[in-house]
Amino acid sequence: MSRVFNFSAGPAALPTDVLEQAQAEMLDWNGSGMSVMEMSHRGKDYMSIAAKAEADLRQLMSIPDNYKVLFLQGGASSQFAMVPINLLKARDGQKRKSADYLLTGQWSKKAVAEAKRYCEVNLVADTSDSNFTTVPDEAELTFNPDAAYVHYTPNETIVGVEFPYIPDTGDVPLVADMSSTILSRHIDVSKFGVIYAGAQKNIGPAGLTIVIVREDLIGHADPAMPAMFDYKIHADNDSMYNTPPTYSWYLAGLVFARGLKLGGMSAVEEVNKRKAEKLYKAIDDSSFYSNPVDVKCRSWMNVPFILANSDLDSAFIEQAAANGLMTLKGHRSVGGMRASIYNAMPEEGVDALIAFMQDFERTNA
Amino acid sequence: MSRVFNFSAGPAALPTDVLEQAQAEMLDWNGSGMSVMEMSHRGKDYMSIAAKAEADLRQLMSIPDNYKVLFLQGGASSQFAMVPINLLKARDGQKRKSADYLLTGQWSKKAVAEAKRYCEVNLVADTSDSNFTTVPDEAELTFNPDAAYVHYTPNETIVGVEFPYIPDTGDVPLVADMSSTILSRHIDVSKFGVIYAGAQKNIGPAGLTIVIVREDLIGHADPAMPAMFDYKIHADNDSMYNTPPTYSWYLAGLVFARGLKLGGMSAVEEVNKRKAEKLYKAIDDSSFYSNPVDVKCRSWMNVPFILANSDLDSAFIEQAAANGLMTLKGHRSVGGMRASIYNAMPEEGVDALIAFMQDFERTNA
Numbered sequence: 078m079s080r081v082f083n084f085s086a087g088p089a090a091l092p093t094d095v096l097e098q099a100q101a102e103m104l105d106w107n108g109s110g111m112s113v114m115e116m117s118h119r120g121k122d123y124m125s126i127a128a129k130a131e132a133d134l135r136q137l138m139s140i141p142d143n144y145k146v147l148f149l150q151g152g153a154s155s156q157f158a159m160v161p162i163n164l165l166k167a168r169d170g171q172k173r174k175s176a177d178y179l180l181t182g183q184w185s186k187k188a189v190a191e192a193k194r195y196c197e198v199n200l201v202a203d204t205s206d207s208n209f210t211t212v213p214d215e216a217e218l219t220f221n222p223d224a225a226y227v228h229y230t231p232n233e234t235i236v237g238v239e240f241p242y243i244p245d246t247g248d249v250p251l252v253a254d255m256s257s258t259i260l261s262r263h264i265d266v267s268k269f270g271v272i273y274a275g276a277q278k279n280i281g282p283a284g285l286t287i288v289i290v291r292e293d294l295i296g297h298a299d300p301a302m303p304a305m306f307d308y309k310i311h312a313d314n315d316s317m318y319n320t321p322p323t324y325s326w327y328l329a330g331l332v333f334a335r336g337l338k339l340g341g342m343s344a345v346e347e348v349n350k351r352k353a354e355k356l357y358k359a360i361d362d363s364s365f366y367s368n369p370v371d372v373k374c375r376s377w378m379n380v381p382f383i384l385a386n387s388d389l390d391s392a393f394i395e396q397a398a399a400n401g402l403m404t405l406k407g408h409r410s411v412g413g414m415r416a417s418i419y420n421a422m423p424e425e426g427v428d429a430l431i432a433f434m435q436d437f438e439r440t441n442a
Numbered sequence: 443m444s445r446v447f448n449f450s451a452g453p454a455a456l457p458t459d460v461l462e463q464a465q466a467e468m469l470d471w472n473g474s475g476m477s478v479m480e481m482s483h484r485g486k487d488y489m490s491i492a493a494k495a496e497a498d499l500r501q502l503m504s505i506p507d508n509y510k511v512l513f514l515q516g517g518a519s520s521q522f523a524m525v526p527i528n529l530l531k532a533r534d535g536q537k538r539k540s541a542d543y544l545l546t547g548q549w550s551k552k553a554v555a556e557a558k559r560y561c562e563v564n565l566v567a568d569t570s571d572s573n574f575t576t577v578p579d580e581a582e583l584t585f586n587p588d589a590a591y592v593h594y595t596p597n598e599t600i601v602g603v604e605f606p607y608i609p610d611t612g613d614v615p616l617v618a619d620m621s622s623t624i625l626s627r628h629i630d631v632s633k634f635g636v637i638y639a640g641a642q643k644n645i646g647p648a649g650l651t652i653v654i655v656r657e658d659l660i661g662h663a664d665p666a667m668p669a670m671f672d673y674k675i676h677a678d679n680d681s682m683y684n685t686p687p688t689y690s691w692y693l694a695g696l697v698f699a700r701g702l703k704l705g706g707m708s709a710v711e712e713v714n715k716r717k718a719e720k721l722y723k724a725i726d727d728s729s730f731y732s733n734p735v736d737v738k739c740r741s742w743m744n745v746p747f748i749l750a751n752s753d754l755d756s757a758f759i760e761q762a763a764a765n766g767l768m769t770l771k772g773h774r775s776v777g778g779m780r781a782s783i784y785n786a787m788p789e790e791g792v793d794a795l796i797a798f799m800q801d802f803e804r805t806n807a
C-alpha cells in the first residue's frame with residue numbers, strides 16, 4: 078500500500094494518522110465491541126465522542142461562550158438558504174428586505190442565487206469583471222446599514238482567491254462561508270455572526286456541516302420554512318433533533334484532537350503559510366507556470382497554476398500521477414492545474430509537487 | 443477484539459464483513475492510494491463507486507426505470523418537508539390544499555407536524571388511542587380523492603408496529619417513510635409515488651437518505667423553498683448538485699452488493715421472518731415477558747418486550763450487556779426492552795438473546 082499526495086479541492090485528503098486511527102477502531106471502538114457508526118447517537122459512548130469533538134473545536138478556534146456550534150448536514154448549499162431563513166428577522170425581530178453580499182467567485186455566486194429566493198440581494202462588491210481573480214479593497218466597501226446581514230466567502234476554491242482582511246460591518250452581522258478557510262489559521266470568531274463550513278476540506282468527510290452561530294441570531298427563523306432549516310431547533314437539541322451524521326462527526330473529532338496535539342491554530346497556520354509561499358514562489362520564479370490571481374489575495378488553500386503551453390496539460394497530469402501527485406486538474410472554468418493544499422497535505426507533498434514541476438519544466442520548456 | 447450483538451434501533455449494527463472491507467480499504471481503495479472519503483466526487487473512481495451502488499440497489503429492489511434514486515442528506519426529518527414541498531402541485535400542476543396522513547406512531551406524528559407547515563393534513567387514520575399498538579384495518583381506510591398524496595409509515599420503530607398490507611390509494615400517489623422497512627423484504631416499488639429512508643437501519647451510516655421517486659412527481663417543487671429541497675435539482679444532477687455524503691454512499695454500496703450476494707430480497711426476507719417469528723414465540727411462550735402490539739401488525743424489525751416486573755429492568759440490561767447483548771433498553775415512551783433486529787443482526791444474535799431471556803427468566807421468575 079502506498080499513499081499518494083492528493084491535491085483534491087474537496088472532498089480532500091485527510092491526515093493519514095486520523096485514517097489509521099479510524100481503521101484501527103472500525104470494528105471496535107474503545108472496547109465497546111461496535112463501530113462508532115453502529116452506535117445509538119443517544120448512548121453514553123457516542124455522546125462522549127460528540128461532546129469531546131465540540132469541546133476540542135471550541136478550544137482550537139477559541140470560540141466564545143455566546144456562540145453555539147452545530148453539527149449539521151446539507152453542506153454549504155443548505156446554509157445558502159438557512160442564513161436568510163434565520164437571519165432576515167434576527168437583528169430586531171422586524172423582517173428586513175435585503176442582505177448585502179460580496180460576489181467574489183463561484184461559491185458566493187451560488188450563495189447569492191439562493192438568497193434571492195428569500196430577500197433582495199444588494200451586491201456590495203462584484204469582481205466578476207476580473208474573472209474573480211481579485212477581491213475588493215477594504216476601503217471600497219460600503220455596507221447598507223439596514224441590511225439583515227453581510228455575507229461573504231473568505232476563500233473561493235475555484236480561482237484560489239482569498240480575502241486578506243475581515244470586512245468591518247459595524248452592527249450588521251457578518252456571515253462567512255468558511256468551507257475552505259476554517260482551521261487553516263487563527264480566526265477571530267467574535268467578529269462574525271455566523272461561520273459555516275462543509276467538512277470536506279479541513280474538517281472531515283463530506284456530509285457534515287459545521288455552523289458557529291452567535292446566540293442572539295438564533296430563534297428568528299421563518300416558520301413557513303422547514304424545521305430542519307431552523308438554527309434554534311438544532312441548537313436546542315444539541316444537534317440531535319434528528320439523527321446526526323455520527324461517523325463524520327467522530328472523524329471530525331479526531332481531526333480536531335490532532336489539531337490541538339500539533340500545537341493549535343498558530344502552529345497549523347505557520348505550516349500552511351510556508352506551504353503556500355513556497356508553491357507560489359516556485360510558480361512566480363518560472364515563466365513556464367503562472368498564477369492568475371492578484372498577489373494581494375492569493376489563497377493559501379487552493380493554488381491554481383497555468384502552463385504557458387496548454388497542450389502540455391495532459392502530459393503534466395499523467396506524469397504527475399505517475400509520481401503519486403493526484404487530482405491536480407484545474408476546475409473546468411479556469412483550466413490548467415489546481416493544487417489544493419489543505420491542512421492534511423504534508424509539507425513534503427508540496428515539496429514533491431514543486432520538484433516535479435521543476436523537473437517537468439526542464440524536460441518540456 | 444470481540445464484536446457484540448448490538449440491538450440498537452438506529453444508528454444500528456452493520457454487517458461485520460462490510461465493516462471489515464471498509465477497514466481494509468480505509469487508507470487505499472483499490473490501489474488508488476487514497477481513502478474513498480478523500481476522493482473528489484467528480485473523479486472517475488468515485489463516480490464508479492456511486493454508479494455501482496445505485497445499480498445494485500435498483501437490482502436488489504427491482505426498481506422500475508421510471509423511478510429516480512436519489513442519495514441525499516438530512517434524514518427522514520428533511521423528507522417530512524420535502525414531500526409536501528415537491529408533491530402539493532405534482533398531480534396536475536394545480537396546488538392542492540391537503541394531503542392524507544396515516545398517524546400510527548411517533549414517526550408519522552413528526553411527519554404530520556412538519557406537513558402542517560405547508561398544507562392541511564387530513565388524518566385518514568389515527569391509532570393514538572391504542573398507544574400506537576395497532577394499525578387500521580385496510581377496509582376502514584377512506585382516502586380523499588383530491589389529496590395531493592397519501593403518507594404513511596410502514597414500520598414504526600418505537601412501538602414496533604408494522605402494516606401487513608400496502609394501502610391502495612388509487613390515483614393518489616402513495617408516499618412511505620421506509621427508514622426501518624427498506625431492504626427488510628421484497629417491496630413492490632411500483633405501488634409507491636415516493637419511498638424514502640434514512641440509511642442508519644438497513645442501509646449504512648447515518649447521514650445518508652435514499653429517496654426513490656416516480657419521475658412524474660419530480661419538477662413541481664415550490665420555488666419559494668430551498669433549492670436543496672427540490673427533487674428535480676438533485677435528480678438532474680445525479681445527486682451531485684452539492685457534495686454528497688460520499689463515504690456513506692460507498693458503505694451503502696457495500697451493503698447493497700452484500701444483499702445481492704446473499705441471494706437478494708427473497709433470501710433476506712426469509713431470514714428476517716424467521717428471526718422475528720422465533721423472538722415473538724419466545725416472548726409469547728413466556729408469562730415473564732410480553733409484547734404490547736396487536737398480533738396482526740407486529741414489526742419484523744423492532745421487537746419491544748416488557749418484563750412482568752419492571753423492577754428487574756436494570757438487572758436485565760446489565761446482565762444482557764455482560765453477555766454481549768447491547769442497546770436493549772426500550773424507548774422511554776414505551777419502557778421495558780426493545781430488540782431491533784435489522785438485516786445486519788445475524789440469526790445467532792437472536793438465538794443468543796432468546797437463550798439469555800430464558801436464562802434470566804429461570805433465575806428471576
